[in-house]
Amino acid sequence: MNFKSLPQLLDYFKDENTCIEYYEQIRWNGTPVCPHCGSERTYKTNRGHKCANSECYKKFTVKVGTIFHGSKISLRIWFAAIFLATTHKKGISSVQLALDLGITQKTAWFVLHRIREMLKDKAPQVLGKDKMVEVDEAYIGGREKNKHINKRRSLEDKNFTNEGKPYTPKKTVVGIIERNGNVVLKHVPNSELRNMGAFIARHVPQGSTIYSDEAPVYNHLKKYYTHESVKHALNIYVDGQVHTNTIENFWSVLKRGLYGIYHQVSEKHLERYLDEFAARFNTRSLSSQERFEKFLVDSESTLSYKKLISTVY
Template sequence: MEQHYTNLFELVEFLKDEATAVKHLEELRWKGNRACPHCGNVKTYALKSGKYKCADKDCDEQFTVKVGTIFEGSKVPLKKWFIAIYLLTSHKKGVSSHQLARDLKVTQKTAWFMLHRLRFAFSNGSFQLLGDDKIVELDETFVGGKNKNRHLNKKVKNSQGRSFKDKTPVLGMLERNGLLTAKVVENTSAKVMQPIIIENVKSKSIIMTDEWGGYNKLERIFSHSFVNHGAGQYVIGNVHTNSIEGFWSQLKRSIFGIYHSASRVHLQKYVDESVFRYNTRKVGEGERMEMMLSLANCRLKYHTLIRK
């Protein structure tokens, strides 16, 4: 497909009007093979209203390209949506709802909902890390404020180290020089983490971890090497977890630097956002945006987002 833009200026120039934005989304979603989003039938026809209709009499539904996507039900013009996608995916640490509201001339509430719809789309992609002698680094981190920075009456007792009383654990799996996936987990026990690892990492992978007991006995399935951080070991030959630890730094700079905090309920969405940016770090801005749009075939309603 022809690349129409490689930067924000070219994107704004390309999206002359709403009709152009709609046509572009149709190209990206249907790739010349329009299909009914209700039943999947490829026999459809255009109506004078600008909508389309399914030719299957059992379905007979009308639709637009927005139906069944993160854009469905939104009154925000597609041009503004495209600009929001560009800003969120190209800015290294993301963009806040307050900043997006100013950039797009929408309310902060609208910008907040738009950003969460986009993060919901990030979770629509899935992949399995490669095996066949590939090195996969495993590590966990804890997201939450530092106890020492809290007011005296808000400090949480016994929250040091790997405690998750006031923090949320996240498990990361990163193929060295390759792709990454990360999951919010209930705790860092072997019972919780190892099924996730087995699901996402192929058995021929060479896994590298620290000495945490949650990784014990993984050598039954994988080739497993580790460094003992507690003993001051951080690199032994090519055995280390520095790559995944670098991603944790990026994730936390995004959450604390741009968003300031993320609740347990929404944390996975913020993690998915950072994972997407990491996995597309080597592609151009326009290509990254089109990859994001390819994930947009899902819908998030407001009452679902706020759990009402």
């Protein structure tokens, strides 16, 4: 198998059995493991497998306990969706995915969110061990001047719109990126030190070299890191090795994807979209097939529709 395009992928995965055999090899290395109790003592049934452990004795398929859990969509369609969502640099909308795969927009929206669940980092990345690191924040949301008049802030009260509803500011995203390396992202309530500092400390070991702009929130970095800042307010964007151009380039891709492909992202789901963009960026050096297989290895996570639309998050 060596596919570089969607037609080649679909040519290989001609039927459901081929998909199941392939995914069983990816997930279990050919030896089925019960997802309920972890036992390797299983036997094959007409519809999948059954645990031979007398305390469990449950039936299961390779989909149980994964992003495909409970889905009636064929793995062939799922594999095509994963390929499209992870190879489009700026993402693919649920409307376009529905048209491409012949499913409903509601189904495509749920499929994409399950894929984002798969793309989520399972363990915190440590950046800056042997590379220079840049840190910056971005603000997601429309410009005030472009909003409808009834959604703009009142001139009398800056905390409310003209209709008296509480004003919702732009969403704050903090990002840390290695030069020629990976990126980690997080949606934070605001750009205060208590939010930014904890995130940086979690992902960058003390003593690393960090570059940022001149925002006051980064002043504390000198205590724990080799920190230098570039003076954007003075129209200085590069001073030797001191710049934030790497993270700025990433922000441009992120914003063009969010605004151009998805148009609008709710605060509730923003973190999932950040996982998607970070995962694509961090696997940019892999081939389409290598990326596809890597993400399938990390597919053991479930997401129900009830949880996805829940108001508690």
